Amino acid sequence: MTRRPGSPPTSPTKTGLGQEELRRNNLSALLTRVHLHGAISRASLTRELGLNRSTIGALAAELEDLGLVSERLPDAVRRSGRPSLVLEARRDNTVVGVDIGVDRIVTALVALGGEVLLQRQRPHAPGEHDVEHVIESAAQMIEEVLAARPDVRCLGVGVSVPGAVREADGLVRFAPNLGWVDQPFTEKLSHRLGRPVFTANDADLGVLAEHLRGAAVGYSDVAYLNGSVGIGGGFLVGGVPLSGARGYAGEVGHLLVDGAATEPCRCGNVGCWETKAGENHLLVAAGRLPGGGPDGVAEVIAAAAAGDQRATEALEQVAEWIGVGLRAVINIFDPEIIVLGGSLAALWRSRQAVIESVVDRWTLMTPRRDVLIRSSAFGLDSPWRGAAELVFAPLLADPAGVLDRVASGAVAAR
Amino acid sequence: MTRRPGSPPTSPTKTGLGQEELRRNNLSALLTRVHLHGAISRASLTRELGLNRSTIGALAAELEDLGLVSERLPDAVRRSGRPSLVLEARRDNTVVGVDIGVDRIVTALVALGGEVLLQRQRPHAPGEHDVEHVIESAAQMIEEVLAARPDVRCLGVGVSVPGAVREADGLVRFAPNLGWVDQPFTEKLSHRLGRPVFTANDADLGVLAEHLRGAAVGYSDVAYLNGSVGIGGGFLVGGVPLSGARGYAGEVGHLLVDGAATEPCRCGNVGCWETKAGENHLLVAAGRLPGGGPDGVAEVIAAAAAGDQRATEALEQVAEWIGVGLRAVINIFDPEIIVLGGSLAALWRSRQAVIESVVDRWTLMTPRRDVLIRSSAFGLDSPWRGAAELVFAPLLADPAGVLDRVASGAVAAR
Known part of the structure; x- marks a missing residue:
C-alpha cells in the first residue's frame, strides 16, 4: 500500500x-x-x-x-x-528503503532516527526491467540487506518507482521509462517478501526526504524535480503534498514544451520536457549513446570542462530547456524553493548561469531572485530516503498501534 | 487588502x-x-x-x-x-463584486445569501485601461450601484483583476493584458472610495465561486480555467486554494506549448498557451479583428455553424490547443473536475469532441473519462461572484468582530 x-x-x-x-x-x-x-x-x-x-x-x-x-x-x-x-x-528499529531506477535498483537499511545502516546498488541486467525480474531482484536485495543485520527488526519496506502510483493500493499505473502499465507491483512484492510494502512515485518521495531532512527543511511551498531518463515532480503546496484526486499529480516531465519537436517521448507524445532536458537527450546531443545514466551525464560535464565543444553545446542547449521547465514550475506553483535532484543537480551546478538567465528572462510575476533554487541534499538518494520515511510515517503517527499490528502479523498479511 | x-x-x-x-x-x-x-x-x-x-x-x-x-x-x-x-x-447586508476585465468593467451588488440585487457593465473607453482611468471608472460604477440602493449597508468591495495580485497588500504585480506592472491598485481604489477593498486574481476568484455555488460544489481537487484574451488558472488542491509562496501561483496561460511559435505574447514570451487558445488567436485565425471579446467568439462559433469554413478551421485549431493545455493541467494536478469559464466555456460546448480527443490521446495516467470537464455555472460572471465571496469570507468567519470593525471605521481606514 x-x-x-x-x-x-x-x-x-x-x-x-x-x-x-x-x-x-x-x-x-x-x-x-x-x-x-x-x-x-x-x-x-x-x-x-x-x-x-x-x-x-x-x-x-x-x-x-x-x-x-x-x-x-x-x-x-x-x-x-x-x-x-x-x-x-533505538536504531534496531529499521525499514528498508528501495529505489527502482530506470537503470538500477538501490536498497538501504534505514534506522529509526534516520541513520543509514547499509546500502546496496545493482544495475538492471540488460533488457531485464520487466516487472517480474525487477520484483525478484529487489526481493533478493532486500533479503540480503536484512540477512546482513539479523540483530534488527524490520518494520516494512518502502519503494520508490519512476511512475504514477495509485494511492489506493500501490498499483503502478504507468511507468513509461520501465515500460510498465497497470502493474500490481506492490501487491506482488509484498506477497513475495511476506512483509508490508509501501510504494510511491520517486519525485513525491524525493520532496518528502528533502522536506524532512534535506534542502527544503522549513519551507512549505516546495518543488522538487528529479532528473534521470525522465523528469519527475514532487510538490508541497502550503505544506501539503500535492497528490491529486487519484495520486497521479506532478507529472511535469510530460509538459509539452516544443510543439515542433519530432523525437518521440516514451509516453507516446512528442515535445515533452523530459525529451529536451532528460539525460538521454544530453547524451545523444553530446555524441554519446543513450542510457548512460548519471555517470554518463558526469562524463559529458567533465568532457565539456576539458574543452569538448560538442559536449559544451549539448550542455548549453539542455540548460536552456531546463530553464524553460523551471519557468513553468514557477509560473504554476510560485514556490519558495525549487530543489533539483538526480542528474538535474549536476546540470544545475555545471550550468547555473545559463539556467538562471532563461528563468529570469521568462518568469512572469515571481522574479527568480525570490525563488531559491538548490541542489538536492541527497543527490540520487532522495527517492529511497523518502521511501524509508514513507514506512516510518504510520509508526510516527501511532507508535503503539502500528507495533501491535506488526506483532499480530496484521500488517504483514497485506 | x-x-x-x-x-x-x-x-x-x-x-x-x-x-x-x-x-x-x-x-x-x-x-x-x-x-x-x-x-x-x-x-x-x-x-x-x-x-x-x-x-x-x-x-x-x-x-x-x-x-x-x-x-x-x-x-x-x-x-x-x-x-x-x-x-x-438579511439581504440588506451587501457587498459589491467587481470584475476588471480586459475589455470591460462589471459591478454587481450581492446580498448576504448570494442574491444578485443589481448588476452594471461598461466597456473600457478605447485606450483607457490604464490604472488611473480604471480606478475612476470602477469607483463611479460602484457609487452608482450603491446610490441605487440606499436602503442597504455595504460591507466592502471585492475586485477581480486579470493578473497576479500580491497577497499581502493587493498590489497588482503584473497584469499583462491591461499593461499594468506593480500597481498599488487596491490601496488607491480603497482610498478613492473610503471603503475596504479586497482584490484577487480573476481565476482564483472564479474557482472560489464555482466551488461555493457553481459547477464544482462538493469537489476538493478542482481546476478552473478562465479564458478571455488571456487564460487564467485557479486551483483547489485537497480543498485548499493553490496560492503559492507570494500569491502568484496558477499562471497556466503562460505555459510554453509551442517552442516554434513566433507570435509574441503580452508577457514578452512566445509560444504561451494563451497565444494559442486565447480569444484573439481564434478571432485572427477566423479572419476577424482581435479584441472582439466573448461576443466575437460567439460570432465565430455562429459563423462556423452557418458553414463559414475559415471560422470552422480556426475553431478546430484552437480546440486542439485547448486540449493540449487541459492535458498539462491533468498531468500536473490530477483534478477531479475541470471547470471551463469565460470564453473557454463556449468553445468547450462548441468543440467538445475535438478537445476530448486531444486530451484522451495525450493524457498520461488519468484517463480523461475519470476527469469531469464542465462549463462554468456562471459563465463570465464567476470572477465578480468570487470577488463578492472574498468580501463575505471574513464576515462569515467572525460576524460580530467584523461588524464591530465596520462600525468603528477600522476596516474602512485601510
Whole structure:
C-alpha cells in the first residue's frame, strides 16, 4: 500500500476516548522529535512539547517498553542535582528503503532516527526491467540487506518507482521509462517478501526526504524535480503534498514544451520536457549513446570542462530547456524553493548561469531572485530516503498501534 | 487588502478565552449555513450543526441583533405544537463584486445569501485601461450601484483583476493584458472610495465561486480555467486554494506549448498557451479583428455553424490547443473536475469532441473519462461572484468582530 505522509493512520484500536487519542498524539510528537532531530533530554522535551515532567516520563517509559527509544544519562553532567535523562531513537528499529531506477535498483537499511545502516546498488541486467525480474531482484536485495543485520527488526519496506502510483493500493499505473502499465507491483512484492510494502512515485518521495531532512527543511511551498531518463515532480503546496484526486499529480516531465519537436517521448507524445532536458537527450546531443545514466551525464560535464565543444553545446542547449521547465514550475506553483535532484543537480551546478538567465528572462510575476533554487541534499538518494520515511510515517503517527499490528502479523498479511 | 477565503480573521477582540472562541465558531457556522444554503428552521439547524435548541436560539438572537439574519414563522405549519422559526440571511447586508476585465468593467451588488440585487457593465473607453482611468471608472460604477440602493449597508468591495495580485497588500504585480506592472491598485481604489477593498486574481476568484455555488460544489481537487484574451488558472488542491509562496501561483496561460511559435505574447514570451487558445488567436485565425471579446467568439462559433469554413478551421485549431493545455493541467494536478469559464466555456460546448480527443490521446495516467470537464455555472460572471465571496469570507468567519470593525471605521481606514 501507499500512504501519504501526514495522513492519519487507520488505527483498529481507536476507541473514541479523548484521553486515548491525546496519549497517542503525545507519543507521536515525542517519537517524531527524536526521529527527525536526534537525542534530547527530558527537560528539553518538557519545554519543546509543552508537557509536564511526569507526562514526559510516562510517555518515555511507554516508548521504551515498545523498544522504540532508549534513555541514558547525559554525556556530561554539568551541575549537581538529578541529571535529566536523554532519549534517543533505538536504531534496531529499521525499514528498508528501495529505489527502482530506470537503470538500477538501490536498497538501504534505514534506522529509526534516520541513520543509514547499509546500502546496496545493482544495475538492471540488460533488457531485464520487466516487472517480474525487477520484483525478484529487489526481493533478493532486500533479503540480503536484512540477512546482513539479523540483530534488527524490520518494520516494512518502502519503494520508490519512476511512475504514477495509485494511492489506493500501490498499483503502478504507468511507468513509461520501465515500460510498465497497470502493474500490481506492490501487491506482488509484498506477497513475495511476506512483509508490508509501501510504494510511491520517486519525485513525491524525493520532496518528502528533502522536506524532512534535506534542502527544503522549513519551507512549505516546495518543488522538487528529479532528473534521470525522465523528469519527475514532487510538490508541497502550503505544506501539503500535492497528490491529486487519484495520486497521479506532478507529472511535469510530460509538459509539452516544443510543439515542433519530432523525437518521440516514451509516453507516446512528442515535445515533452523530459525529451529536451532528460539525460538521454544530453547524451545523444553530446555524441554519446543513450542510457548512460548519471555517470554518463558526469562524463559529458567533465568532457565539456576539458574543452569538448560538442559536449559544451549539448550542455548549453539542455540548460536552456531546463530553464524553460523551471519557468513553468514557477509560473504554476510560485514556490519558495525549487530543489533539483538526480542528474538535474549536476546540470544545475555545471550550468547555473545559463539556467538562471532563461528563468529570469521568462518568469512572469515571481522574479527568480525570490525563488531559491538548490541542489538536492541527497543527490540520487532522495527517492529511497523518502521511501524509508514513507514506512516510518504510520509508526510516527501511532507508535503503539502500528507495533501491535506488526506483532499480530496484521500488517504483514497485506 | 486581499485575503484568502478560509484564512482566519485577525480579530482584535480575541481574548484567548475558549468559550469566546467557541461562540464565534458557532456564529460562523450558522451564518455560513444560511449564506450558502438558504433559509433553514431552527430545528434543522439543531440537527445539522449538532448544537442544542437553546444554543441555536442564543446564536440566532445574536445574529438577529447584528442585523445579519431575520427569523419568521415557517410558510406552512404542518402539525400542532410550537412551530420552529425559520432563519434567513438579511439581504440588506451587501457587498459589491467587481470584475476588471480586459475589455470591460462589471459591478454587481450581492446580498448576504448570494442574491444578485443589481448588476452594471461598461466597456473600457478605447485606450483607457490604464490604472488611473480604471480606478475612476470602477469607483463611479460602484457609487452608482450603491446610490441605487440606499436602503442597504455595504460591507466592502471585492475586485477581480486579470493578473497576479500580491497577497499581502493587493498590489497588482503584473497584469499583462491591461499593461499594468506593480500597481498599488487596491490601496488607491480603497482610498478613492473610503471603503475596504479586497482584490484577487480573476481565476482564483472564479474557482472560489464555482466551488461555493457553481459547477464544482462538493469537489476538493478542482481546476478552473478562465479564458478571455488571456487564460487564467485557479486551483483547489485537497480543498485548499493553490496560492503559492507570494500569491502568484496558477499562471497556466503562460505555459510554453509551442517552442516554434513566433507570435509574441503580452508577457514578452512566445509560444504561451494563451497565444494559442486565447480569444484573439481564434478571432485572427477566423479572419476577424482581435479584441472582439466573448461576443466575437460567439460570432465565430455562429459563423462556423452557418458553414463559414475559415471560422470552422480556426475553431478546430484552437480546440486542439485547448486540449493540449487541459492535458498539462491533468498531468500536473490530477483534478477531479475541470471547470471551463469565460470564453473557454463556449468553445468547450462548441468543440467538445475535438478537445476530448486531444486530451484522451495525450493524457498520461488519468484517463480523461475519470476527469469531469464542465462549463462554468456562471459563465463570465464567476470572477465578480468570487470577488463578492472574498468580501463575505471574513464576515462569515467572525460576524460580530467584523461588524464591530465596520462600525468603528477600522476596516474602512485601510
